[in-house]
Amino acid sequence: MKLELKGITKRFPGVVANDHVDLEIETGEILCLLGENGAGKSTLMNILYGLYSADEGDIVIDGKVQNFAGPGDAIAAGIGMVHQHFMLVPVFTVAENVVLGVEPMRSAGILDLDEARRDVEAISNQYNLAVDPNAVIEELPVGIQQRVEIIKVLFRDAEILVFDEPTAVLTPQEVDEFFKIVDKLKQDGKGIIFITHKLKEVLEIADRIAVLRRGAVVGTADPATATESGLAEMMVGRPVDLMVHKAPSHPGEAVLSVSDLTVMNIQGRKAVDGVSFEVRRNEIVGIAGVQGNGQTELVEALTGLREVAGGTVLIQGEDHTDSNPRQIHNAGVAHVPEDRQRSGLILGFTLTENFVLDSYHAVPFSEGIKMDWKASREEANRLIEEFDVRTPSSEIPASNLSGGNQQKVIVAREFGRQVDLVIASQPTRGVDVGSIEFIHERIVSERDAGSAVLIVSTELDEVMALSDRILVMFDGRIVAEKRPEETTNAELGLYMAGAS
């Protein structure tokens, strides 16, 4: 089967999301679609999957022009999509999820779950997926849930499989497993479209690479000859420095001292279990770990957002175990939160309002209860300038900015004042390559200016590149402490998976 996208153009009011995009893929090959957030990858795939209709251009399969009115038509034509956010019913079994919507029936419309189980087993065995059809989804790890999504697509006889940022949620080991699966799918004659912004993965797995920038295909590359920096330059449109440059650290006295900290999660279970560590001046400490091993709760406890169940938190020698977020802010702590849209920004507010979000209550931004919007706007414009936030004005809502620029707004707000401690959670999640470079530079310069820096990231490469010291968190505990120069991704990956 051969799939061609010819001259696909999609316009939204004020913007061209896809600009005459030409792509083709045949079964038995892996096409990587590389592009930053907002480059138009998702729009393009949604058109291919029948969710949007293109303003111009055709989808052609084996020479025949297709007209998809919805995902049903796309599935019928042999296209399958594995979304970044899984579309599974958590309380159903694997088999039930796989057949959902196309349930095998006995006579009189009775659901034939036995057949469903047999089908799931057959597919699972064919591709070495090792998925139990009777397992309940919510009890499965993320990596296995992804395989269920793959089985779902295969069950619907897909010939071309689209993966949207499939590795974002996986551990390094799971990524390796996943690549084996993808390779097996290719060997079996499936066509794969692999959407990502991670350069390493592209070089590892692609047969062909297409780079999308601002809605248009700006180039194709051969993975045998392409380099990471070359691809990055194509993606961003200018040379990008992928290395984090930093001098060796000379740590000073401890700014953050955590001892025997215990924190409960929402369900009342121990999420952080007796953790102790220090972060010192002029030092970046990185916490690595798979999402959900207590990092979120740890950061929330340190920043006053979550109650501490036991242990103590000292900031510059002062006890801040039970402080609220404002007290911690006033103690000279900058906090870049894990989820910028949920807590770091108020999306409907203007940039000015977001820039003063945690300092509005004091001079110069207010006097008594009177806000000084003039001073606030001046501060906003200063930060926009200094942190290179790409925006037409300080008075537009934060929701209008791209992910990378939204993150820069937060970084600017938090780093724009004198601080002693920086706590940054997933500082570059969903951020474009260009902004990553910038944010990393700022983090290093905070360190060099004398701050203590704590980074929490599920991106192992990021932790390795930034940290002077790495702590690995697993199941609420710190299970390893390493210096980046004396360890490898593979070793850390083992600790992250719970090996000791």
Next chain:
Amino acid sequence: MSDVTPTSKPDQPEDRSSFVADVTGVGRIDWRSNILIPALAILSALVVGAIFIALGDLDTLRLWGSDPGRALSETFGTLGDAYGALFRGALGGINPISETLTRAAPLILAGLAVAVGFQAGLFNIGANGQMLIGGMFALVVGFQFDLPLLIHIPLAIVAAFIGGALWGAIPGYLRAKTGAHEVITTIMLNFIALRLVDYLLTVKFFQLEGRNDPVSKSVLDSARYPKLIEFINPRYRVHLGIIIAILVAVGVWWLLYRSTIGFEFRAVGANPDGARYAGMNVVFLYVAVMAVAGGLAGLAGGDQVVGTLGRATSGFSGVIGFDAIALALLGRSHPFGVVAAGLLFGGLAAGGQAMQATTNVGIDIVQVIQALIIVFIAAPALIKAIFRVRAEAESAQVSQGWAT
């Protein structure tokens, strides 16, 4: 999620903005969603209301079979009479305008009470109860103390605010401390306030001497809002209340968009997680928001007691506290929008009365029109489809990233 948004973001927090004005911190107004859409909604409601009026005219309906031409002209005659009477009753002369303003005052104040709640993400259905309690506070000040006018009136206003604020703070506190949803608690507190007032009005301290029905003592003249144009004709009822309402609206605008308190209110409304992260005390804010909202509704109750009526009667708030919800929605929760919507609803109420008196069309049709306005406001997609308004709010957002 709208079908034209290019990137799906399932993790985004719940979008509460549909309740709230698309207004930025400096109070800039997006004319399309805040002026054009409400105006078109009003127009649509009047058109659909006309259909109801035509359907209610049985004599003309019968004519359609035999003489469609005459039926058509009679239908238009009926509609012309009805809407003509409505318009004249609202704006056709000094007395209609006086009536419109008299009715608009408590609507504006109660509408502000709901709007402040919306701005802070809280759905205050309790304006009616807060009005009743605030009105009772003003009543006591009004008949119990004998003071000079310049002290008495401000004191009554402050009492009305405090009464409503206390009643409003209860659901705020329950929400903050126990998570009890304010929709439920405010509705229940409406019932409690209604019956409490009925009871109090039969207690000797409140009740008018010599009466057995629930009617209160009269407010002393020194606490009554002065009538504004009494010198032209004593029957013109419009009083200080409308001026107070408009001043309060300006004050609420200042509070929301120019003060730190309003910044916190709006922040907690737009994103409570973000507000908490930024160091705001969300628990305190829920109580404060509801107290301010309740106080504003209390002012509406005070307007009725020491302004329009001069006393308290059973259920003196009428349905003002519920019309206020519609009004806040129509006004997009912006104080000035609420003023405009309050004037409109005041006009509809005054005009509806005149329409009922002079034509065969009942005042119920006014309620129908008000309800239709809200249906059209609540379903902006409908308006956009009917009038082909381009939907700017749904425009796509694509990287304005580095390469630009």
